[in-house]
Amino acid sequence: MxxxxxxxxxxxxxxxxxxxxxxxxxxxxxxxxxxxxxxxxxxxxxxxxxxxxxxxxxxxxxxxxxxxxxxxxxxxxxxxxxxxxxxxxxxxxxxxxxxxxxxxxxxxxxxxxxxxxxxxxxxxxxxxxxxxxxxxxxxxxxxxxxxxxxxxxxxxxxxxxxxxxxxxxxxxxxxxxxxxxxxxxxxxxxxxxxxxxxxxxxxxxxxxxxxxVAGCMTEADYTSDDAPIAPGMKYRHYAPNSPIQLVDGGISSSLQVDRHTAVVGPESIRFLVTGGTFYPLCQDEQDIKGASANLYDVLRAIDHNKEITEIILSGFKRDEASQALMNRIDKASAGK
Missing domain, CATH: 3.90.870.10 (DHBP synthase)
Known part of the structure; x- marks a missing residue:
């Protein structure tokens, strides 16, 4: 139905x-x-x-x-x-x-x-x-x-x-x-x-x-795979059909790929990429909100391109502002 x-x-x-x-x-x-x-x-x-x-x-x-x-x-x-x-x-x-x-x-x-x-x-x-x-x-x-x-x-x-x-x-x-x-x-x-x-x-x-509320937070976090207390903690999540290779810290030099590769990252690094298909996440490395808003839509768009067999994703500087975004990217590219 x-x-x-x-x-x-x-x-x-x-x-x-x-x-x-x-x-x-x-x-x-x-x-x-x-x-x-x-x-x-x-x-x-x-x-x-x-x-x-x-x-x-x-x-x-x-x-x-x-x-x-x-x-x-x-x-x-x-x-x-x-x-x-x-x-x-x-x-x-x-x-x-x-x-x-x-x-x-x-x-x-x-x-x-x-x-x-x-x-x-x-x-x-x-x-x-x-x-x-x-x-x-x-x-x-x-x-x-x-x-x-x-x-x-x-x-x-x-x-x-x-x-x-x-x-x-x-x-x-x-x-x-x-x-x-x-x-x-x-x-x-x-x-x-x-x-x-x-x-x-x-x-x-x-x-x-x-x-x-000053003093309300501890720096401890959850790393155990046992008995998750919140969604998104234990299993591989947010993953497209093709495997993701994460470039931690972002692509910073020329990259040549074949036609079966999707490269995902800020628009500002497009000039570094030759070959493949480029999928922009946001305008530049500082646009964390834009990248977060677009991440899942871009990953799904790549799934619709049947020629793509692998994804290279340009990561973002790891800090508090990018923590949620990088958490989702890490989960999407995890092997399990």
Whole structure:
């Protein structure tokens, strides 16, 4: 069965006036899977309180069952499934929500479908800033578990076409909204102990968090492949069909490649490349936001070029500003 597509782009000012809004609401309440736009990437949303609905997420994506999901809300008043919130975490939520950050918090027993947390006693929660997503969450009135709306391991979707390409026929519907302008999944902040630590880097960095609550962050991070507490930690992710060779620090001298090679990097290095096909990520090495917004779209575009058998990707200087981008590039080029 073909997946429904609801194009709501002309109704972003008031989604309740969209002619088929009742169909979307009914879908969620009948435990169907519906992809929704957010500012980070498109999410595959399901009723987080329904085991039947959440189980479908893992099947549709081909997602490992030990990889937890993020629950999306439109208001903090929906967080009746959380046991308690550290005062510093509350300050950060008040400041950064709605926005591209998820908080790992202690979960009340039996308040959400067990599959959401992969059996853990904590859950990641996010309030997206995308207007369509926020309105949908409010209209539906349910917390929605929503990982990226793609086949597991593939580049995440930043527009409707990406979702349709991966999941047409596998899910009930797609809410077609604006393209994702951030293009990188949310920061995941582990608030299960203090000081906090970042479980997955994103657009909101440790320095930004420290500016709001001084001393709230530890430099410790997660490197273990066992029992991931946040999405994107354990498995190879974000990967195109062709293998990626990463040039750490960026291409800085002349590079000649054959016609089966795609070279990806800032527009400013195009003159260094001879042969192959060049795919620009952004204008220059300083344009981290542009590269982040375009990364998944470029990797998917390369997949459509059947002549390409390998990818050479020009990396960026590794610092806090590029941490999330390089994390995704590292995962995409990993051998496992």
């Amino acid at each position: 073909e997946t429904y597509v609801w194009d709501v782009r002309n109704y972003v000012h008031d989604l309740s006036t969209y002619p088929q809004i009742a169909e979307i609401i009914a879908g969620f309440k009948e435990d169907e899977l519906i992809a929704i736009p957010t500012e980070t990437v498109y999410g595959l949303a399901a009723n987080a309180k329904s085991a039947a609905a959440v189980s479908k997420v893992y099947v549709a994506k081909g997602r490992p069952s030990d990889n937890p999901l993020i629950v999306h809300i439109y208001s903090q008043k929906q967080m009746d499934f959380i046991e308690n919130i550290h005062p510093a975490a509350q300050q950060l939520m008040d400041y950064f929500w709605p926005g591209p950050i998820s908080f790992i918090l202690p979960l009340k027993k039996d308040s959400l479908a067990e599959q959401v947390t992969a059996g853990k006693e904590t859950v990641a929660v996010r309030m997206p800033e995308d207007k369509t997503a926020l309105q949908l969450l409010e209209i539906v009135g349910l917390p929605l578990a929503a990982p990226s709306a793609n086949l597991s391991g593939r580049p995440s979707p930043t527009n409707y076409e990406h979702v349709y390409e991966d999941l047409n026929g596998r899910i009930h519907g797609i809410v077609r909204g604006d393209d994702s302008h951030i293009g990188i999944e949310s920061t995941v902040l582990d608030c299960s102990s203090y000081p906090f630590r970042i479980a997955r880097p994103g657009a909101i960095t440790a320095s930004m968090l420290e500016e709001v």
